[in-house]
Every structure is written in C-alpha cells, then in structure tokens.
Amino acid sequence: MLRFLIAVIRRDILLAARRRGDWLTAQFFFIMVTSLFPLGIGPEPAMLRTIGPGVVWVAALLACLLSLGRLYADDHRDGSLEQLLLAPYSNALLALGKAIAHWIINGIPLLLIAPVLGIQFGLPADALAVLVLSLAIGTPVLSLLGGIGAALTLGLRGGGVLITLLILPLYVPVLIFGAGAVDGTLSGTGAEAHLSLLGAVLVMALLVAPWISALALRVSVE
Amino acid sequence: MNLYRYASPATFHPLAGRLVPWFAALAAALAAAGLYISFFVAPTDFQQGEGYRIIFIHVPAAWMSMFIYIVMAFWSAIGLAWNTRLSFVMARALAPTGAMFTFVALWTGALWGKPMWGAWWVWDARLTSSLILLFLYVGYMALQAAIDDPRRADRAGALLNLVGVINVPIIYFSVKWWNTLHQGASVSLTRAPSMAQTMLWGMLVMALAAWMYTIAVALVRARTLILERERQTEWARAVLKEEA
Numbered sequence: 001m002l003r004f005l006i007a008v009i010r011r012d013i014l015l016a017a018r019r020r021g022d023w024l025t026a027q028f029f030f031i032m033v034t035s036l037f038p039l040g041i042g043p044e045p046a047m048l049r050t051i052g053p054g055v056v057w058v059a060a061l062l063a064c065l066l067s068l069g070r071l072y073a074d075d076h077r078d079g080s081l082e083q084l085l086l087a088p089y090s091n092a093l094l095a096l097g098k099a100i101a102h103w104i105i106n107g108i109p110l111l112l113i114a115p116v117l118g119i120q121f122g123l124p125a126d127a128l129a130v131l132v133l134s135l136a137i138g139t140p141v142l143s144l145l146g147g148i149g150a151a152l153t154l155g156l157r158g159g160g161v162l163i164t165l166l167i168l169p170l171y172v173p174v175l176i177f178g179a180g181a182v183d184g185t186l187s188g189t190g191a192e193a194h195l196s197l198l199g200a201v202l203v204m205a206l207l208v209a210p211w212i213s214a215l216a217l218r219v220s221v222e
Numbered sequence: 223m224n225l226y227r228y229a230s231p232a233t234f235h236p237l238a239g240r241l242v243p244w245f246a247a248l249a250a251a252l253a254a255a256g257l258y259i260s261f262f263v264a265p266t267d268f269q270q271g272e273g274y275r276i277i278f279i280h281v282p283a284a285w286m287s288m289f290i291y292i293v294m295a296f297w298s299a300i301g302l303a304w305n306t307r308l309s310f311v312m313a314r315a316l317a318p319t320g321a322m323f324t325f326v327a328l329w330t331g332a333l334w335g336k337p338m339w340g341a342w343w344v345w346d347a348r349l350t351s352s353l354i355l356l357f358l359y360v361g362y363m364a365l366q367a368a369i370d371d372p373r374r375a376d377r378a379g380a381l382l383n384l385v386g387v388i389n390v391p392i393i394y395f396s397v398k399w400w401n402t403l404h405q406g407a408s409v410s411l412t413r414a415p416s417m418a419q420t421m422l423w424g425m426l427v428m429a430l431a432a433w434m435y436t437i438a439v440a441l442v443r444a445r446t447l448i449l450e451r452e453r454q455t456e457w458a459r460a461v462l463k464e465e466a
Contacts, residue, residue: 169357173396219377
C-alpha cells in the first residue's frame with residue numbers, strides 16, 4: 001500500500017521534473033501577482049505591511065488553482081488514469097498520492113518564495129516565520145481540496161475557470177486562518193489560535209478529501 | 223398506499239402535476255396574508271421606523287437560502303446512496319430557487335443596511351457567509367451546466383453539494399472569528415428579543431409562503447427535468463404529445 005502511494009508520488013514528481021516549463025509557470029505567476037499589488041496600491045510601507053499577508057495568501061490560492069487543472073488532466077488524456085484507477089488499491093490512496101505530489105511540486109516552492117515576497121511588503125522577521133509556517137500547514141489543504149475540484153471537472157470544456165468557481169469558496173477558511181495568523185503576529189495578539197485552527201482544517205481535509213476525490217474520479221472517468 | 227411508488231419518474235410526474243397548483247395557491251394566499259400583516263397590522267418599530275418592514279422579506283429569504291442548501295444535500299446523499307434518479311432531479315430543481323433566495327436576502331439586507339447602519343455592505347460574519355453561500359450555489363449550477371451527460375452531472379453535483387454542506391459551518395465560524403478577531407463587530411445584527419407578537423406572525427406567515435413557493439417552483443422544474451431526461455420513453459412521449 002505504502003509502495004503504491006510512493007510510486008504515485010514519484011511518478012508525478014518525475015513527470016514535473018521532465019517538464020520544468022509548466023512547473024515554473026505557476027511559481028512565476030505567484031511572484032508576479034504579489035508584485036503587482038504594490039504597483040496598484042502605492043508604495044507606502046505601513047499600508048503594504050497591513051495588506052502583505054493577505055496578498056501573499058490570495059496569490060498562493062490562485063497559483064495553486066492554476067496548477068490544479070493539470071492534476072489529473074494529462075493522465076486522463078493518455079489513458080494512464082484509468083489504469084491507475086484499476087490498480088488493486090483504494091482509489092482514495094491514488095487521490096492522496098496525487099495531492100501529496102501536487103503539494104511537493106507546487107506547495108513547497110511557494111514556501112521558499114514567500115519570505116522573499118514578504119520582505120517586499122516590509123514584513124518583520126517573526127511575521128515572515130509565521131507566514132512560512134501558516135503556508136506550510138495551509139497549502140496541503142489547498143492541494144487536497146483542489147484535488148476534488150480537479151476530479152469533478154475532469155475533461156470538461158472550460159474546466160480551468162470552472163474549477164475556480166467550485167473551489168475558491170471552499171478555500172475561504174484556509175485564507176482566513178492563514179492570513180489571520182500573520183496578522184495576529186503583526187498586531188501582537190499571537191498566531192497560535194489561527195495556526196491551531198489551520199491544523200484542524202488540515203486534519204479534516206486529510207481524512208475526507210481523498211475519499212471524495214476518489215468518488216469524483218470514478219464519476220468522471222466512468 | 224406505497225409511497226415509494228412515487229420514486230419512479232413515470233408516477234412522480236403526474237403526481238407533481240397535480241400538487242403544483244395547490245402549493246402555488248397556498249403560496250399566493252399565504253404571501254397575501256403575510257404581506258397584509260407586515261404592512262398594515264404590524265406596528266411601526268419605535269427605533270427603526272417603517273424601514274424595519276423589509277425583514278418580512280429578508281428573514282424568510284435568509285432562512286430559505288440556508289434551508290434549501292441542506293435539503294439539496296439531503297437529496298444528494300440519498301441519490302448517491304440509493305442511486306435514485308429522482309433525488310438528483312430534486313436537488314437540481316432546488317438550486318436556482320436557493321440561489322435566488324440567497325440573492326434576495328443579500329439585496330434586501332443591503333437595502334435595510336443603508337438607512338439603519340449607513341452602509342450598503344459591512345463585512346459582518348452573516349453577510350460574508352451568505353455571500354459565500356451564494357458562491358456555492360453558483361458553483362453547483364455552473365458545474366451542472368458544464369456537464370452534458372446527465373448521469374455524470376447528477377453525481378458530480380451531488381458530491382460538490384456534500385462537500386459544500388460540510389464546509390458551510392466551517393466557513394461560518396471562520397468568518398465569524400475572522401470578524402471578531404479582526405476588528406470587533408462594528409454593528410450587531412441582534413434585535414431586541416421582545417418582538418411584537420404581530421411582527422413575529424408576519425414573519426412566520428411569510429416564511430411559510432416562501433416554503434410553499436419553493437415547493438411549487440421546484441416541482442415545476444423537476445417535471446421539466448424529468449420530461450427532458452425521459453423523452454425516449456413511451457409515457458414521456460405521450461405526455462409531450464398531449465401537451466403540444
């Protein structure tokens with residue numbers, strides 16, 4: 001079982017490594033979107049510091065959505081998804097592996113880029129640490145919930161826009177707790193409450209999302 | 223009498239046809255009574271003046287917006303568990319009405335908020351979660367519209383609906399805590415608990431009217447959906463020929 005999970009993750013990482021252009025697009029999107037905000041709003045440091053956590057988080061949501069469209073689509077097109085679903089393991093395991101791979105490929109780079117973007121917004125060091133921590137807990141939730149959306153919209157026309165309509169409302173709690181943790185650090189009320197809630201959301205998503213993704217995959221492929 | 227008989231589209235279609243006029247008539251009668259109570263019987267509020275009367279539309283609409291989503295989730299769960307076609311049809315038939323009531327609740331809320339709070343919109347927990355509920359309805363309908371195969375559309379929509387219903391309380395509490403942790407509620411929606419008896423009656427009658435309206439409209443929509451899906455069957459052809 002564990003070997004199957006690892007094989008799914010390895011396969012996706014290998015595929016992403018062979019096609020670096022696709023993979024880099026989402027990361028540069030993340031960088032560009034956050035850099036546009038100061039240009040639109042103005043360079044006052046105090047203003048940028050208040051909006052910084054929210055902007056970085058919203059950009060992370062959008063960057064995640066951008067790469068979700070391809071989570072199952074490529075495998076669906078060349079038929080390997082059907083083979084994977086026929087494997088003698090629970091389909092939820094496949095969905096979990098796919099979500100973990102998506103997080104390793106797209107989530108971890110966001111964690112590494114985020115502090116640099118935080119500096120652009122003048123965030124102090126302790127807020128930067130909390131930003132990375134909140135992203136580390138929150139981005140796996142984005143990958144897990146996004147997997148449901150990717151499975152539901154598999155092979156539909158306009159799937160890319162549709163997935164944003166389906167999934168963004170479900171991302172609201174993650175955004176609130178994630179950006180709230182950084183805000184809490186900035187305002188001195190502390191980040192623990194937000195981070196704990198974010199952790200609770202992660203546990204819930206880990207328990208529920210792979211099963212629903214598996215059901216959705218079966219509906220879409222059948 | 224076996225009620226399960228009506229789980230079949232062929233028997234449900236004529237039954238719904240017979241029920242629709244009754245529910246529509248009840249909706250009209252209750253709405254007339256409710257509007258009469260709310261405009262002529264209920265006293266003027268001593269703080270809010272006449273402007274408060276919009277709650278007779280607003281509160282029932284807000285109740286229905288949440289309730290319909292839960293009913294949809296109920297039908298979705300039944301449909302996924304027992305593979306009954308009619309359950310999916312019901313869930314789908316309810317969605318536009320739910321979205322409409324959510325929109326009405328937001329719209330009347332804005333109309334009420336302007337004179338009372340001095341703002342069309344505040345980022346209050348209830349307003350924000352209603353807005354997100356509207357997004358959930360829109361996502362459900364967009365997914366249904368994008369899938370051509372009705373079988374897949376039903377199941378995909380049902381799954382999305384169930385995920386949404388798990389999320390609604392999480393969204394509500396996250397928004398609530400966000401609001402209180404952020405800035406402290408600048409406006410409280412809680413009204414005086416001692417509401418005049420007639421005001422309460424007006425609201426309840428209007429809520430019942432909204433229920434009846436929802437049932438009537440959902441049944442009409444379900445009938446159309448059934449005919450569309452069963453158009454290759456004998457009985458549906460007969461019905462269509464008769465109506466043409």
